[in-house]
Structure formats: structure tokens, C-alpha cells
Amino acid sequence: MTDVMDTLANLQPGSPLFELRRERPDLVKHLQGSDDAIFTPTDDGGLTSAERSAAALRIATLLRDGMLSAHYRARLAALDPDGTLARTVEGGARITEGRWDAILAHVDLVTRGPGIAERKDIDNLLAAGLSSHAVVSLSQLIGYVNFQARVLAGLRMLKGEA
């Protein structure tokens, strides 16, 4: 059965890299499990599925990963049919709502410069109305997509693709 990483790296069942990944069955299982827990949780803590996909699209864009961006753009389109969030992610119209701007700013900060994060950055998110659950979910999401993009880079390298 193919999972999200197989799809993103275009690995066919039975191919060498597909099989190589299966030398680590727990890793495969919990990577897909992490993807599910982050993008389609049972309890989202107030951070909506659309916001999650939009945040992930922003990270993929910052990391200049075309395939990963297309993946999250497609997920977002299903959840954000008017394209409102998509436009803010790709540098267009700003939503005047402080909450989404605070989320997007945090995504940029943590992706590009986690070392300069401060307590006030978390205070800003809480003040913007995110629950502790939503703050942690957002943090796990940013971490996961940064992890995912690097695993993908390694798989492409092993496959012999740029």
C-alpha cells in the first residue's frame, strides 16, 4: 500500500526505494500516522484543517519544493474553495483578521529562523486567540513539514532526481 511519502516521491510498489523504505516498517507507519494526526485530527483544538493545509503550503513555498507545494495546494483547494487562505499564503491579499496573520508570521519565523523565536511569539499566538492545543498543533505541523521536505529531498537524491 502506498503512503504519502511514496506518492510525493513517486515511488512505485516493488521499486527499490519503495522496498528500502519498508526496511523500516514502524517508520513508514508512524510517518503516515503523523501526517493523519496533523492534517485530519479527530480534535483540531481550534486550528482548522484549512488553516493547517494553508500553513503547510506556506512552508513548502518557503522551502521551494514544487511537488510538496502542489500537494498542499490541492489539499487546501478542497477545504478553501474561495481561495481566501491560498491568496494570503502565496503573497496576495492579507486577511485583516489578526489571528491568521499571527499564524502565518509564526510559520515564517519557525521555518526560517527558529533560533530567534522568543516567549513573546507564543504569547502573540495565545493573545490572537489560539488555545494551547492549537499552538502545539501548529508547532508540530511546522516541524513535520520541515521534516517531510528533507526526507523527500533525500529520497529524490537516492532516486537520482534533482
Add this chain to the structure above:
Amino acid sequence: MRDFTQGELDWRPWVAPLDLNTASERQLIALKVTPSNRAVGAYSLVLAHDPEALGERSPLYNAVMFGTKGLPRADRELGAVAASRLNGCAYCAAVHALRFTQLTKEPEVMVRIQRDGAGAALEPRRRAILEYAAKLTRDPAAIGPADAAPLRAQGLTDLEILDLTHAVAMFAWANRLMQTLGEPTAPVREGNPL
């Protein structure tokens, strides 16, 4: 960045940790799969605010860092330290420098990485690991097929390269959590069970 070769640091959260007395069933289940450790205590209690993510991430982390066969554990720890040094996560670097040194009895390697980062002078196999870890950490979009060659030249198999990739990538995740949900504080006192 704090010197990470002087022993473990403590960690102070910026999100109030979960109160175990009011934790939900789901949160308690998620917490059981984490390694029990005084310093990880506060960290796990913060992550437990999202128990679904925690419940998957903990076993994923374990599979990445402790998987049998493939890349030796010391090399996974080396990848972790390299990523942490370049991301500036003193807490992660300290923990994993200690693990590397416990496994190899070569603290000098950690001192060089602490002092010189990606430019640290190491023997060829570790140089190749460090350079890949640095490039993958800083700019994954720049990784291409040619980056496998130095690792293969040092004898790493594709499974070992995949293991290294997972370890370095996992610290892109771990560092971000540690650096943005809290901060490192003064070293733990002597007598700590760690």
C-alpha cells in the same frame, strides 16, 4: 549559542505544561509512549496538549533514532548534533552530544563541531556525514543526486543514507519544537539521573 559540550541543559516551557491531574484519557495514553526522563517531562507535558500528534511522533522519533541495523547509532547522533548546531538548538545539541560521546568515547568530535560548525575538521567518513547533514538542514531544495556520491564513496549503503536523512530531517522537527515552545536554561545540577 550556548556551549553544548558541557553537559545537559534544562528546558523552560513557554506554553503551560499539561496538568496531569486534569489530563484526558487520550492525553494520558499519548504520554505513555514517550521515554521517561526528568528533562523530557516538561516537554512531553507541553506536547500532550495535542495528544494525537504526540501519539504518532514519539514512535516515529524512536524508529528514526533507534532502528536496528542500517546506520550505526553514533552516526545518527552525529547527524542530530550537526543539525542542532546549525539550527542553534543548544538543548538538543547538548543531549545528543552526550549520547554520541557515551557511544564513541570521542568528545573531541563534539568540541570541534561546537567550535567550528559545518567546517569542523573530522575524519573523511564523518566529514561526508557532516556536510550532507549541513546541506540538508540549511537548504533541502539544493540537494541533488550528486550529494549521494561523497556518502557512497565512504561506504554508506542506501539504507544508511536513508537512515541519516531521517535522523537529520527529524532534528529539523525536534529543534523547532524545542526552540519555539520554550528555552534552554542553566545546566542541570550534579547528581541528575541522566
